[in-house]
Amino acid sequence: GAVVSQHPSRVxxxxxxxVKIECRSLDFQxxxxxxxxxxxxxxLMLMATSNEGSKATYEQGVEKDKxxxxxxxxxxxTLTVTSAHPEDSSFYICSAPGPTAFTDTQYFGxxxxxxxL
Amino acid sequence: AQSVTQxxxxxxxxxxxxxxxxxxxxxxxxxxxxxxxxxxNKGLQLLLKYTSAATLVKGINGFEAEFKKSExxxxxxxxxxxxSDAAEYFCVVSDGGYNKLIFGAGTRLAVHP
Numbered sequence: 108g109a110v111v112s113q114h115p116s117r118v119x120x121x122x123x124x125x126v127k128i129e130c131r132s133l134d135f136q137x138x139x140x141x142x143x144x145x146x147x148x149x150x151l152m153l154m155a156t157s158n159e160g161s162k163a164t165y166e167q168g169v170e171k172d173k174x175x176x177x178x179x180x181x182x183x184x185t186l187t188v189t190s191a192h193p194e195d196s197s198f199y200i201c202s203a204p205g206p207t208a209f210t211d212t213q214y215f216g217x218x219x220x221x222x223x224l
Numbered sequence: 225a226q227s228v229t230q231x232x233x234x235x236x237x238x239x240x241x242x243x244x245x246x247x248x249x250x251x252x253x254x255x256x257x258x259x260x261x262x263x264x265n266k267g268l269q270l271l272l273k274y275t276s277a278a279t280l281v282k283g284i285n286g287f288e289a290e291f292k293k294s295e296x297x298x299x300x301x302x303x304x305x306x307x308s309d310a311a312e313y314f315c316v317v318s319d320g321g322y323n324k325l326i327f328g329a330g331t332r333l334a335v336h337p
Binding site for chain 2: 152
């Protein structure tokens with residue numbers, strides 16, 4: 108089946124540093140990927156839509172200069188949290204629509220837990 | 225604008241008893257609806273989906289959901305809970321393009337022996 112991976116699964120960084128999170132579709136191509144964040148005991152909130160070969164589309168209220176998204180290839184999207192601060196600590200999850208026969212289903216990565224000290 | 229409301233933040237059942245997780249949606253057109261489950265430290269897994277075919281949808285692990293347009297509901301049920309069903313469940317609506325998903329607040333299901 109369609110598998111989406113994320114790396115790293117956990118990261119701890121100091122305030123002011125930048126952190127890159129990778130999202131890969133392992134056995135299918137994804138021209139579009141989605142990035143969500145989830146605060147403890149809360150639901151997932153869509154941050155942005157990552158588009159291969161073009162700029163990402165950000166949801167209202169999400170700072171595009173803080174959360175840099177690059178869709179480098181048909182199987183890789185990266186989210187870089189720039190100048191991270193403690194309030195950026197969260198669980199970041201990516202997803203991708205499935206391969207051709209399953210494009211009506213999103214497949215989710217296992218998530219990356221970011222802790223900013 | 226589309227939205228989903230999960231009516232219960234926590235549901236607790238005994239093992240072997242029925243499960244009911246309630247979800248109401250709001251949509252200006254025929255929606256696509258999903259239920260996802262999130263186990264601790266694991267990725268979201270699709271339980272089932274409704275995409276304008278049969279109104280009673282059967283999913284994995286014995287779960288099913290019924291789309292009721294007149295009630296704008298998509299409740300998730302299971303006849304007999306298992307300990308392994310303890311997790312967070314999300315009702316989700318799609319914006320119609322099967323891409324942007326809007327998540328409900330989630331329902332935490334606890335299953336007691």
